[in-house]
Amino acid sequence: MSLVNFPWPGGERRSIPALWLRDNCPCESCRVASTNEHRMLISSVPIDLEPVATTQVGDTVIVDWGDHVSRYSADWMAMIATQVARAHPMPRSWRAGFEPSRVDMAELDDRAATVAFLERFVTDGAAIITNTPTEPGSLVDIIRRWAPTLEVPFALVHDVFVDPAGYNIAHTAEALPPHNDMASRKHPPSGQVLHMLVNDADGGDSIIVDGFAVLAQLDEADLAVLSDVAVGFRQFSDTVETWATEPLVRRRSDGSFVSLRYSNQLLQPLDPANPTTASWYEAYHRLSTAMNDRANQTDFRLDGGDFLMLDAHRVLHGRAEFSPGTGQRHLQDVYFDSDDLRNELARLIGVER
Numbered sequence: 001m002s003l004v005n006f007p008w009p010g011g012e013r014r015s016i017p018a019l020w021l022r023d024n025c026p027c028e029s030c031r032v033a034s035t036n037e038h039r040m041l042i043s044s045v046p047i048d049l050e051p052v053a054t055t056q057v058g059d060t061v062i063v064d065w066g067d068h069v070s071r072y073s074a075d076w077m078a079m080i081a082t083q084v085a086r087a088h089p090m091p092r093s094w095r096a097g098f099e100p101s102r103v104d105m106a107e108l109d110d111r112a113a114t115v116a117f118l119e120r121f122v123t124d125g126a127a128i129i130t131n132t133p134t135e136p137g138s139l140v141d142i143i144r145r146w147a148p149t150l151e152v153p154f155a156l157v158h159d160v161f162v163d164p165a166g167y168n169i170a171h172t173a174e175a176l177p178p179h180n181d182m183a184s185r186k187h188p189p190s191g192q193v194l195h196m197l198v199n200d201a202d203g204g205d206s207i208i209v210d211g212f213a214v215l216a217q218l219d220e221a222d223l224a225v226l227s228d229v230a231v232g233f234r235q236f237s238d239t240v241e242t243w244a245t246e247p248l249v250r251r252r253s254d255g256s257f258v259s260l261r262y263s264n265q266l267l268q269p270l271d272p273a274n275p276t277t278a279s280w281y282e283a284y285h286r287l288s289t290a291m292n293d294r295a296n297q298t299d300f301r302l303d304g305g306d307f308l309m310l311d312a313h314r315v316l317h318g319r320a321e322f323s324p325g326t327g328q329r330h331l332q333d334v335y336f337d338s339d340d341l342r343n344e345l346a347r348l349i350g351v352e353r
């Protein structure tokens, strides 16, 4: 592809692919000015496109493509450079000793306090609002300040208390190893709220794990097999079936992690005749050992009114066993998409239009 030597904001010149340049023409026939959407269709120009002539007038570069003329002002290129560099805050990994940020509900009427709180949620993957209302269902309006709720099979709002008729292990008083919810869906929710309404039972401390920090402790061979081999997860009730076969780990080409799927309770049997099963199990054993290593876990007690938000593709949650005879314990869950919250944060900070 032909490259065009072109001035880039900041002063230096860059070799820019001709198709990129043509695709980013700012004119009104190529863009919808009011929404800054593309109108130009890349397939409407030849793949071996080359400029006929390039001239500069003041701070504007004019490229003549033969059948079209593009004018790239310095202001336009500065906006493009901002878009190219756009990124969400990076995760900050943690292990034992980490304490999720806590903010009082009343402070979140303030925009700056809200921005600071959401930034800590995005970087840490976990944060707690204290002194929230404890009426059942109140979690929905709280999370909807920043992100729509995400409805999944079973229910919009999930009640977690001891229920002999419950459809999963959360409805017992047993300890729950760290997991993320809905591993049995191809797209598990990427955000989860755990809202404690009342916690008068002995035990039952909450446990959270930075799953990406755990994955970073595995070697490349283990990560490769956990990224390649799809395994089944299932959760069901009398009226609902959920089942998906997906790999535990998703990574980008630069090796950074997209998501971890981990649920000891919902894992389905792998085919023992498959030659990858043995190596998968060794990698899974090392992952599970690290996941349940106290050095990777942080724990704390959620009291009534505590509202724990998790970046659920990254941070896993569990709980210690509790004594149901000693008092009531009632938690509600609702899901959301962490992307929506990240982007609401970006909007609150101020996104360039």
Ligand SMILES: [Zn+2]
Pocket: 025, 026, 027, 028, 029, 030, 068, 069, 070
């Ligand atoms: Zn144009």
